[in-house]
Amino acid sequence: MLLPGWRLPAGFTAGVLGGHLSFWFGVSVVLPSLVLVLIAALGRRVLPAALAIGLCWSEQALESRLDHRLSQALPDREFLIEGRVDALPQTFESHTRFRLRVTDFSTVDSGLDSAVPAAADFPARAGPELLRVYWYRGAPELRPGETWRLRVSLKPPWSEVNFQGADRERWYFAEGIDAVATVRDGVRLDLPLKGAPWHRWRFAVRERLGGLIPQADRRGVVLALAIADRGELTPGDRLSLAATGTAHLLAISGLHVGLAALYGYVLARFLLILLPAGWGTSRLYALCPLLGGLTALAYAALAGFGTSTLRALIMLAVALLALQSRRQLPPGRAWLLALAGVLIIDPLAPLRAGFWLSFAAVGALLFLFAPRRSAAWGFWRSLAAAQTAIMVLMLPLSAWWFQTVSLAGFAANLIAIPWVSAVVVPATLLGLAALPLGDAVAGPVFSLAGMTADWLGVFLTELGRLPFARLDLPQPGLLAVLAGVTGALLLMAPRGLPGRRTGVLWMLPLLIALPAPPPGAARLEVLDTGQGSAVVLTAHERVLLYDAGPGNGRGFDRVDAVIGPAIRAQRAGPPDRIIVSHGDMDHAGGLERLLQRYPHSPVHARLKFGRDGVGRCDDRLAWSWETVDFRVLHPGRWLPYLGNDASCVVSVRAPGWSVLLPGDISAAVERRLVDNGLRQHDVLLVPHHGSASSSSPYLLDTVRSRVAPVTAGPGNRFGFPRTEVRRRFRERGVPLWSTGNCGALRIEVSAGGEIRAQSARRARAAPWRWPAAETCP
Numbered sequence: 208m209l210l211p212g213w214r215l216p217a218g219f220t221a222g223v224l225g226g227h228l229s230f231w232f233g234v235s236v237v238l239p240s241l242v243l244v245l246i247a248a249l250g251r252r253v254l255p256a257a258l259a260i261g262l263c264w265s266e267q268a269l270e271s272r273l274d275h276r277l278s279q280a281l282p283d284r285e286f287l288i289e290g291r292v293d294a295l296p297q298t299f300e301s302h303t304r305f306r307l308r309v310t311d312f313s314t315v316d317s318g319l320d321s322a323v324p325a326a327a328d329f330p331a332r333a334g335p336e337l338l339r340v341y342w343y344r345g346a347p348e349l350r351p352g353e354t355w356r357l358r359v360s361l362k363p364p365w366s367e368v369n370f371q372g373a374d375r376e377r378w379y380f381a382e383g384i385d386a387v388a389t390v391r392d393g394v395r396l397d398l399p400l401k402g403a404p405w406h407r408w409r410f411a412v413r414e415r416l417g418g419l420i421p422q423a424d425r426r427g428v429v430l431a432l433a434i435a436d437r438g439e440l441t442p443g444d445r446l447s448l449a450a451t452g453t454a455h456l457l458a459i460s461g462l463h464v465g466l467a468a469l470y471g472y473v474l475a476r477f478l479l480i481l482l483p484a485g486w487g488t489s490r491l492y493a494l495c496p497l498l499g500g501l502t503a504l505a506y507a508a509l510a511g512f513g514t515s516t517l518r519a520l521i522m523l524a525v526a527l528l529a530l531q532s533r534r535q536l537p538p539g540r541a542w543l544l545a546l547a548g549v550l551i552i553d554p555l556a557p558l559r560a561g562f563w564l565s566f567a568a569v570g571a572l573l574f575l576f577a578p579r580r581s582a583a584w585g586f587w588r589s590l591a592a593a594q595t596a597i598m599v600l601m602l603p604l605s606a607w608w609f610q611t612v613s614l615a616g617f618a619a620n621l622i623a624i625p626w627v628s629a630v631v632v633p634a635t636l637l638g639l640a641a642l643p644l645g646d647a648v649a650g651p652v653f654s655l656a657g658m659t660a661d662w663l664g665v666f667l668t669e670l671g672r673l674p675f676a677r678l679d680l681p682q683p684g685l686l687a688v689l690a691g692v693t694g695a696l697l698l699m700a701p702r703g704l705p706g707r708r709t710g711v712l713w714m715l716p717l718l719i720a721l722p723a724p725p726p727g728a729a730r731l732e733v734l735d736t737g738q739g740s741a742v743v744l745t746a747h748e749r750v751l752l753y754d755a756g757p758g759n760g761r762g763f764d765r766v767d768a769v770i771g772p773a774i775r776a777q778r779a780g781p782p783d784r785i786i787v788s789h790g791d792m793d794h795a796g797g798l799e800r801l802l803q804r805y806p807h808s809p810v811h812a813r814l815k816f817g818r819d820g821v822g823r824c825d826d827r828l829a830w831s832w833e834t835v836d837f838r839v840l841h842p843g844r845w846l847p848y849l850g851n852d853a854s855c856v857v858s859v860r861a862p863g864w865s866v867l868l869p870g871d872i873s874a875a876v877e878r879r880l881v882d883n884g885l886r887q888h889d890v891l892l893v894p895h896h897g898s899a900s901s902s903s904p905y906l907l908d909t910v911r912s913r914v915a916p917v918t919a920g921p922g923n924r925f926g927f928p929r930t931e932v933r934r935r936f937r938e939r940g941v942p943l944w945s946t947g948n949c950g951a952l953r954i955e956v957s958a959g960g961e962i963r964a965q966s967a968r969r970a971r972a973a974p975w976r977w978p979a980a981e982t983c984p
Contacts, residue, residue, distance in 0.1 A: 213540055216547035218254040222261020223550045227557050229262070230269045230974050261550070268554040269974070275336050277363045277386035285391060287313040288338065289356045291401050294511060295409055296349040297438040303346035307338045307355070307388070308402065335385030339364070342390040351407050352400030357393035361386045365921045365977045367735035367765075368950030368967045371610065371682035372772035380975035381558035405508040409434040412509065415642060419650045425657030428664065431457040432635045432656070435510035442762030444664065449767075450671030452598075452616025453623050459510040460565060462624070464503045464519035466632050468527075471502025500527050509639065514553060515561050521548040522569070538573050542566070558975075560608040564601065571600040575699055594620050596699050603691025606680045606717050610772045615676040619667060630659045680717060681776045687716035721776050723748045727834055727958030729859075731866060731890060731916075734773055735946040735967060736765045738920035738927075739793040742868060742892060743773050744859065747832045749783040750774060753857060753868050758796020766800040773951075781805040783832075786824060787812035788854040788870030813855045815848045824855040835861040840880055841872065851895060852876050864889050864956040867910060871895040877906040885909055889962065890954060893917035893936075893943065897928020907939055913962060914942050914954060921947040921977075942982065949983035 229239075243259035246252060289311040296305035312335075340359070342349075349355075364384045366375035400407065412434050420426040427439035437457060440448075448454040456462070475498040503523055507516045522545040529536035546566055549556055556562040575596040576589075594617050605612050613619070634656035641649040670676065683691070694713025697706065724730045729746040739757030743750060752774065758764030774782055785808050787795045795812065802810065802820055811824040822828075825846075828839040841856040842849075854870025867888040869877075872895065891912035894901035896919045915936055919927040928945055936943040944952050950967030957963075968979035 213543065214253045215257050216543045218257025219261040219547050220550060222258040223265040223554055224557060226262045226265025230266065265554045272380060272383060275385045277335050277361060285358055285360050287356065288359050291354045292349050292351050293402060294351060294406050295436055302341050302343045303349060305340050305349055307340045309336055309338060337383050338386050338388045339384045340388045340390060351410050352402045354396040354398040355393050356396055358391040359388040361388050362922050363977060367737050368971060369735050369769055369773060370951055370953060370967045370970060371776045373768050377558055377975050381555050406511060409509055409511060416653060419646060419653045420657050422657065425661050428457065428660040429635060429653060429657050432632060433509065433639055435459045435513055447668040447671040450613060450615065450676045451619035451667045452613030453619050453667060456623055456627050458515055460515035461519040461522060463632055464507060464516060464523060466628055467506040467636060468499040468503040468523055470633065470636060472496060472499030496527050496530055514556060514559060515565060517552060518549050518565055521545045542569055542573060563604055567600055567604055568597050571596045590621060599698055600695040603688045603695060603717055606683050607688045610682050610775060611677055611679050613677045615670050615673060619670055623663060626663055631656055634659060679775050681720040682772060683717050691717045720778060727861060729864065729956050731954040732773055733916040733918060733946060733952040734769055735951040736769050738923050739796065740918040741770050743777060745777045746835045749832050750777050752782040752785045754794045755787050755797035755801050757793045759792060760796060760799050764797035764800050766797040766804060770797060781808045785810040786855055786857060789851065790814040791871065813842060813853050835859060841876060856880065863958050863960040866890040868892050869894040873900045874903040877903050881905055881909045887911045889913045889956065891915045893928060897932045899929045899931055902932045902935060904935060907935055912941055914964060916952045917943060917945045919945050919947040923947065944983055948980035
């Protein structure tokens with residue numbers, strides 16, 4: 208039974224989470240809320256009233272978010288958008304990305320001056336409020352608070368959907384992104400700067416730091432710690448942080464906000480000591496916690512009041528209020544009050560990983576230390592115990608959200624947390640405080656922060672390179688996660704609890720991957736990588752990866768986010784063979800990352816130029832996995848590199864079934880294959896994403912496939928798969944399934960030739976998910 212002081216926050220929290228659960232299943236909370244209000248009124252009960260408030264609060268926020276999202280039924284036209292730049296713009300080599308808070312919109316026929324009002328027929332229940340905008344080709348310098356009139360093309364906030372891995376559509380929904388825009392042209396309006404002033408402060412700090420820290424590798428870490436801008440972190444930084452489980456150290460959250468409050472408190476005490484005798488009264492000393500809180504508030508403003516920062520501020524506010532009121536507040540109640548406070552400010556917080564990870568980490572510490580006397584443990588023993596508890600509890604949660612757990616995280620955090628707390632963050636905060644004194648004063652301080660962060664980065668990079676630095680896991684189901692959390696709590700329980708050691712057994716379901724196809728059968732997973740191609744074929748407990756997905760070869764690719772989780776879902780080890788059809792970056796963009804991630808997997812590719820560690824893919828290549836035969840049908844060994852027409856065409860045949868993987872070949876190569884004796888295949892990966900230059904009637908009549916998956920990005924600018932290609936398959940009675948409409952496609956073929964298919968958009972249906980097309984399996 209809950210004590211009186213716990214009922215209100217506990218009831219409200221349960222109501223918000225219950226509202227999310229009912230939203231997931233499409234059940235309205237209006238009737239349950241009315242029943243709870245009636246119970247509260249009749250019995251003067253706080254708990255049912257708080258439950259009702261929480262239910263209504265979450266449903267109102269969720270429905271409001273749906274109301275402003277751009278509809279999928281978007282007409283093929285451009286829009287004139289007027290709005291202000293919100294938060295910090297991010298500039299990359301090829302484009303600038305920013306958020307735009309919309310104030311007005313119209314349709315556009317041609318040019319900036321030909322707009323006509325179109326609010327009445329805008330394809331959303333309400334106009335979009337927040338856009339994620341991409342500006343390519345000569346983007347100007349953008350500043351937070353500026354008002355712009357932009358001619359844009361709009362798309363709904365959809366993204367790739369796979370059977371495992373990240374859920375970007377949920378992230379769009381939680382962040383309030385109502386549409387994604389691409390700028391055609393625009394003009395800056397001569398209007399006063401608007402919006403939150405702290406984003407302008409952050410921009411000014413970023414501009415100053417660009418000159419104070421010329422080394423880009425050092426500047427990225429300092430910017431992340433100073434203003435929560437992680438845009439300049441290098442791909443190597445991100446990989447080492449992920450491998451060592453230390454990414455949380457660069458996300459301004461509880462540790463950093465708490466340190467800012469501590470340093471503000473210490474500074475206030477020091478200043479009071481300098482006052483003449485008799486001035487430092489007890490009332491003045493009582494202001495020290497307040498000054499610490501104001502310091503934390505200023506730091507949170509420089510961090511843009513991000514979600515993790517707000518969580519930390521609320522926790523700090525609860526602690527400071529308890530301290531100022533001189534009331535004994537149980538740690539568990541403070542944790543619960545902070546949890547309820549976060550849900551009041553952001554009822555959509557449960558849709559983010561950080562919400563669960565941060566409160567679970569604090570909860571783990573409370574669970575570990577609250578019932579024990581840890582004062583006699585000493586600093587290092589307490590730190591080791593804390594890291595162990597957090598790592599154990601994070602394992603099931605990290606498996607659910609990220610499908611990876613850092614085994615090096617224990618050692619990394621033992622060194623990194625004290626170093627960051629005692630050296631890097633104090634230097635960064637001191638540099639921020641010194642900025643008003645000029646670059647001559649702030650420059651050396653920021654250089655010190657960058658140098659000490661660089662030393663830590665070298666340590667983390669070497670640690671992350673160790674074998675088994677991290678454990679990659681298949682994405683578990685909800686029951687497996689709950690079992691893992693139960694096991695973690697058992698392992699953290701005090702000694703003497705019966706069954707404590709069985710916690711290890713409870714965590715074993717986290718290691719379970721998809722069952723391998725039966726002997727003679729196969730599983731084909733056509734991944735949704737956007738406008739790119741990657742296919743995972745599993746047979747006889749072996750895995751073939753065909754194509755590497757899109758990327759730029761310089762750090763951006765879909766290997767870690769999409770391809771890696773798909774392979775982990777099939778098995779624990781690396782793929783047995785990797786084939787990259789040709790060198791176009793929508794097929795070979797992730798090749799470099801694949802070579803780093805799977806150094807022992809044989810790789811063959813058809814590239815314009817040779818690459819160390821990559822064999823040549825031509826018609827001499829053939830191999831077998833027991834009853835399954837693989838053969839490259841094209842290109843010939845003497846054929847020069849011809850781009851799309853040099854694609855490696857792989858035929859997979861087994862008793863009872865067959866698959867053809869043709870890359871981006873055109874109709875000319877299709878005819879050559881047919882003339883050379885191409886046979887029937889049950890599954891045909893549609894060539895060249897469904898372009899009009901491929902999938903000729905000559906090929907379709909010869910292959911006579913039973914199903915035809917196609918890789919194409921949702922709403923792609925090429926219109927793939929083209930209407931005429933769809934018509935050709937429809938006339939032959941062959942189902943054509945596009946990853947753009949269906950998400951990833953999982954096709955299972957039995958030894959007898961029976962085909963079963965499933966689409967990720969149906970398998971991972973959610974309220975924020977754009978629905979699958981009617982034709983999707």
